Amino acid sequence: MKVGYPQALLYYKYFPLWERFLGGLGAEVVLSGATTKNTVSMGTIAAESELCLPVKVFYGHLLELKDKVDTIFVPRFVSVEKKSYTCPKFLGLPDMIRSINDELPPLITPKIDLDKGWREYFRTIHELGSNFSSSKRKIFSAYRAGVLALRDYHNQLQAGSTPIEFLEKKKYRKVKKTGLKIGLAGHPYNIYDTYTSMNLIKRLREMGAEVETAEMLDDNIIKREAARLPKKLFWTYEKEVVGTVFHWAHTHSVDGIIYVLSFACGPDSLIQVILEHELRSDTALPMMSLVVDEHSGEAGLITRVEAFVDMLQRKKMAQLC
Ligand code: SF4
Known part of the structure; x- marks a missing residue:
């Protein structure tokens, strides 16, 4: 299955985790590519004018992926730690997206809400992985590989690399x-x-x-x-x-x-x-x-x-x- 991954918003934070996880379950992860003038222009036309630029750019990336993939990965990030939340735009992102274009492929929208605790989070991971594999063992082993990839990414960033240098292997x-x-x-x-x-x-x-x-x-x-x-x-x-x-x-x-x-x-x-x-x-x-x-x-x-x-x-x- 081809899973589209918009190269925008939290891509810079978590891509290595989700790429390794989804890839480990047999999905082909397809990136929308770097932002271009066309991406911004498509996103701006599709979005409500009062939205911030990063969300408009995200819309543009979705439209870049529209005809290339079977599904698009758009997590609903509610909280990534106890008693703190993400911006309301992240909470409502999947709903906002569904209203912009009826021709988008189906979305995969796991709800990441760590305020509800780790048990709930791992239930979400299992449910997400079940779209690709029925083996619980395989799902959690792919997830572990994703966590290690994310750790390696953070180490590289702390050593002075930027996400672009690391993710796009640029120098x-x-x-x-x-x-x-x-x-x-x-x-x-x-x-x-x-x-x-x-x-x-x-x-x-x-x-x-x-x-x-x-x-x-x-x-x-x-x-x-x-x-x-x-x-x-x-x-x-x-x-x-x-x-x-x-x-x-x-x-x-x-x-x-x-x-x-x-x-x-x-x-x-x-x-x-x-x-x-x-x-x-x-x-x-x-x-x-x-x-x-x-x-x-x-x-x-x-x-x-x-x-x-x-x-x-x-x-x-x-x-x-
Ligand atoms: S914090 Fe929210 S409103 Fe601000 S730029 Fe990010 S997504 Fe947009």
Whole structure:
């Protein structure tokens, strides 16, 4: 069976797990491919205009897969830890998708809700695997292989690889380093999608900057830093962004921060205020916010990034003198 896997949203977080799991059960996993202008354009036409760009891009990836696969894998992510949840868009994704195009192949939509505990989660895994095999043993052995693949992926990311370098076996050209290090904050789909981010990581590297992202940090550090908020955030992925920026603010382990967020994203606009407040009150670490949507112009964005990097370089030189 050909199972379509949209290369968008949580692809950057969990693809190695699901690819190994589904592949281990005999499915042929077909990726929609990297985002292109056509993907964004199809997704934008299909989606409600007030949706955030990443969801529109996700729609585009579904449409890219439409005639190529027997089914499309779209998990309903409710929670990935106790008492915290994902963005409401992830909760309702399968329902929203069913309304955009009647010609899409059937969807496989396991409900991932770890707030309900591991027993319920493994019941979901079994039910999902039963679409491909009647052997419980085979299902859980494929799942274990998936968990190991995910662990290996995380290790590679913490060692400094980006998801794209790892998942697409790409190598970026080595560039002359200037000693400048930039923290790139934001959801993985905002910073690693080479089309919508306008290849930001590659461009920063070409400007001579070393780039650090949340995926390169230890999870425990991020959790500890996020726990400093006076009130607990209910959104898991936003907590990761907050914990990462708080860590950079405390340690000054980067020279500046670029925060990439989507236009029309409620959670991002809220944490943008928290981050700006933290950086204003605690440190003199500069942060630039880049808001992207389907109308963002490459020239304007790159000019802003170049000016920011230039300012950081001057600041660093002044500190060294
Ligand atoms: S967190 Fe924001 S950008 Fe991500 S899916 Fe939700 S609304 Fe969209």
